[in-house]
Amino acid sequence: MSSGRIPEDIIEAVLKHHDIVDVIGKYVHLTKHGRNLKGLCPFHSEKSPSFNVNPEKQIFKCFGCGIGGHVIRFIQEIEGYTFGEAVRHLAEEANIDFGWEQQTPEQAERQQERDQIVKGHEFAAKLYHYILNNSAEGKAALDYLRSRGFTDSLIETFQIGYAPPRWDVLAQYLEQRQFSLPLMEKGALIAAKSSGGGYVDKFRNRVMFPIRDARGNVIAFAGRTMGNEQPKYLNSPETSLFRKSRVLYNFHAARAEIKRTSRIVLFEGYADVIKAWSAGVHNGVATMGTALTEDHALMMRRSAEQVVICYDGDEAGQAAAYKNLDILAKAGLDIKVALLPNRLDPDEYIESFGAEKFRRDIIEAAVPTDKFKLIHLRRNFNMQDNEAKLRYVRTAIREVIAHIESPTVREHHLKELANEFSSISSFETMKQETNEIREEQQKKRRSGDNNDFSWNTVMNDGTDSVPLPKLKPAYDKAERHLLYVMMHDRDVAAQVQERLGDAFNDEAHAAMAAYLYAYYAQGFEPDASRYLTALQDDKLERLASSILMTESDQGINEQVIEDYIREIRKHRQQQAIERMEQERVRVEKSGDVIGAARIAIEIIALKNQLKAM
Structure with a gap:
């Protein structure tokens, strides 16, 4: 099993310390749904929840977009981390020593650079905050903030600071603290002088607001002028840490x-x-x-x-x-x-x-929103003019009310319009016009107009969004069931390894089985989340999490295991027979009658074996 150079005991410690429900709950609003918890998927837009978390197995699976896996995989996807970065992130939160060698020198260098840039930003935030509160240069900025209603408590809570008007205050302090100035330039804290030879600060004579990521690390700044200078607000440019969007x-x-x-x-x-x-x-x-x-x-x-x-x-x-x-x-x-x-x-x-x-x-x-749209639309019309009032009513019906799906809400807004503009039009007339517009909209939809909304608007039935056959082949069902049991039972896995090996018909199923044999060979106990970390392949993790979420060990016994193995072997035998039939036809067409007859005898023998299974 490969997890780079990260020690297995660190991965295991991270998984044991972090409950998947607690971790995902920081990003997704989850509600109890039977044995699982459900929520709206954070990785694609949807209106009906198809994102499932299983606390017992410590795995997640979205049946809308197909993503699934363990808690480390979730952090990888949600934060855009590599596997090693995700483990490091979770290890830091758990105060677990993560002094392992990174997977590659490039990844190690990237992580080290990221850490140093974050430390540079944290230092800059403290320096600006200190200058604001404890220097003569910062007094004017402090007075300005207080005049704007910013109390000392707010200034402290949000660590507001001040960048003095001098050119290189931050650059000098960074150099004194032995930060790499080229790296700090890469992090957009300072800039190289255009004339060469030295660095200048990115921000000068501005009130400074630290910008933090979701973990609370300072990753950028917003600087505000105290006068009429433009731009009023100046944000840090985008860096490897800071993406405005x-x-x-x-x-x-x-x-x-x-x-x-x-x-x-x-x-x-x-x-x-x-x-x-x-x-x-x-x-x-x-x-x-x-x-x-x-x-x-x-x-x-x-x-x-x-x-x-x-x-x-x-x-x-x-x-x-x-x-x-x-x-x-x-x-x-x-x-x-x-x-x-x-x-x-x-x-x-x-x-x-x-x-x-x-x-x-x-x-x-x-x-x-419907009420706001009507209020916003109203601003464009002169409500002192009867003709403008009529245009407003008709525009409100056409652009807002006719698009409301709920009949109750539509009628509510129509009655409000009718009450206010009774001298212009009646409720019945407004309702008729609304219905005519909606009928026209329905005709356009039936004509094949594109739907502007791409979110999931149906209740999810627990299957992947990738189109799948309604009735799966018997061998596929047998392989999925067998893998499910193998992931929960070491003895069954050993039995399957001895009798079937990697002879699964589906290539992905065969790969999962091979990883599972290696997993148990290293002495690990059955543990769904831990096994998934061994895969380190997005497609296999998605498949394994789907099997773990949808299959069941109900009714499993020795005879059922035997039937699964027999069904898998039967399909392989059938495939072999089909290939030999094709070969027999080819040989026969080439004029080799004896060769074709020899193949036919082999086919008969295989069919007899198939019957005996």
Whole structure:
């Protein structure tokens, strides 16, 4: 079995220490479903949960996209790690000594570089924070933050700092602490001078907000000016650590509250997140000064069922909220939109009306998407003009209400429109127009219009999404059942090895059996999760996790094992007979009658053996 140069005892210790439910539960909202736990898959968009976790076997399997395996495989996929990096990550969390030699020198160098860049960012965050709080240079920045309502407690909690106006403060300190400056340049903390010979800081004369990954490591910075300089916010450029499309500000700190409430509050900027935190909203996150992406949406869906968009109340903020509805809906999130009055932003509202009113009247009073769309659409029409009112009603029906699937919700919105605009149109007329538009939509769908939504919208029946024959061949079923029992019973595996060896008909099944023989030969006991780590092959792990999740040992006895082995051998014999029949026909066509007759006799002998099985 190969696990690179990672000692087997470390892999075993990592698996024993980390319960798969606890690890996956940090990323996926799981609910009890019989012997398993289920949730929405973090690796593809879906509306019906097809992601299963088995606590007893310590494995996971998604019957939507097919991915499956052990806890190390999950961390590999969710964090984009290699096997060694995933083991290291889990070992660090468990305080397990991970002083093994990496699989390759290249991987060792990459991990060492990553660790040093993270340490450089952590040092920079502490330095900027110290300068803000303990230097004459930082006093103006500290006064500025306090004037904006940032208390000392918030400054400490979010480790806000200050980068002084001098060119190379950070570069000098990094050099003194013996950090590799070329490596720190690679991590985007400093930049080489254009004239050559030395380095300068990336950030100068800015209030500094550390950006952390999901584990809480500082991986980048956002620097804000205190005046009118542009750009107002300057983010670190993308590096091997920092991908803007995959990072949400404050996600690491908000995770506990997100898990408790299954809700995320999405803000536009760092200041809004921090001020909302001071107001008791501890599940707030923000994008990194970039547009919301599908990766962001999936990241949120892994941890929550609902997202409340709380953007600025001005035109730009509301337009951005409207634009993001489809991305969030595609990820399967329940979406609500917080409405801030008088074009205020969250920071301003909290300052003006207080924390309790913000939580109650803004966050808790957030409206569903259909209601928000109608409110947003209304801004484009002059409600003092009867003709504009009519255009608004017809546009609202065509662009919003007619697309609502629920008849009850459709009627609710139509009645609200009819009550408000009774002088323009009646409820019956509005309903008729809605039905006509929906009929036209249905005709287009039947004509073969493409469906814009790619998520899974059906209940999953526990089978892989890859098309499979409805009725599997008897030998395939026998091999899967036999492998299931072998993974749970060393004695059965030894019996199959002696009588069948690697003579499975399916190549992947044969490979799984070979790994299983080697696994037991090393003295390991039956352990589904531990065996899966031995495979270290994505396709085999998917197959093995599928077998472990879907097969059963119910009714297994010596006779059933015998029947499985016989069925597997029978198919191999049938395949051999078919090949010999083809050979007989070829030889006969070539004119070799005697040779063909000799093959025919061999075929008869094989058929007799088949009957005797």
